Structures are given as structure tokens and as C-alpha cells.
Amino acid sequence: MSELHFYLKNDGIRTSTGYGQLNISPDEEKGFRPFQLMVSSVASCSLSVFRKILDKQRVEYEDIKVTADVKRNADEANRIEKISLHYVVKGHHLDEDKMYKNLATSYKNCSMVQSVKDSIEIEETLECIELSL
Incomplete structure (x- = not known):
């Protein structure tokens, strides 16, 4: 502990x-602010696990950016209801279907996502940008 x-x-x-x-x-x-730390924990954990998977598979990416959009409920102590993570991956020979499978694997293996998934909706979307050689 x-x-x-x-x-x-x-x-x-x-x-x-x-x-x-x-x-x-x-x-x-x-x-x-406390909510910024919560969102940062979820986004950075998810991105770290995703990156580890891509590195293990030797995916040729040059850059990954994640944008987090947060929905809060002012009527319930301004609690976080939903975190939408949008990944933008720039690289070479990117297979979008495979990238979505990798993202699903990272969702299952991210300790922060797994810690909050029953109380905060986590949505992940992906955009692949193919760079020319």
C-alpha cells in the first residue's frame, strides 16, 4: 500500500x-483543481497503457495526443459523470481496426479506468492520421 x-x-x-x-x-x-487531477489520472493512465501496447506491437507512430472532454453534474456536487477521451495517433501504416482493438485492451488494463468505470462513464474515440514517408 x-x-x-x-x-x-x-x-x-x-x-x-x-x-x-x-x-x-x-x-x-x-x-x-481536484477534478483536473481525476481526469488527468484517467487520461494519462489510459494513454500509458495504450502506448505500451503499441510499442510491444512495434506500431510505427510518431505522436499521440489525447483530448479529454468532461461532463459534470452541477445538481450532484458537480460530480464527474463522463470523460470522453479522443486519441489522435499520427504514424505510418496504421491499421484503424487494430488500433481500436488496442484501445479496448488498454481500457481493460488501465487501473484508473477500472477504478472509476462503475461511477464515471469513460468513452474513447480514435483518429488515425497517416504520415507520408
């Missing part, structure tokens, strides 16, 4: 990791 320590400060909450200090605040000018 991993233990994190959080400290209440005047302008929000602070924690430190091996990478550095993380400031969390409801005020975006003073730190990351």
Missing part, C-alpha cells in the same frame, strides 16, 4: 511526492 500525506494550507492542500510538490486548490490560480 502506498501512503501519501496531505497538508492543509491557507490557499489549498499540498502534498509531496518523489517527483515534487503538488498544490491542490478549488482556485485554479493556486493549484490543480
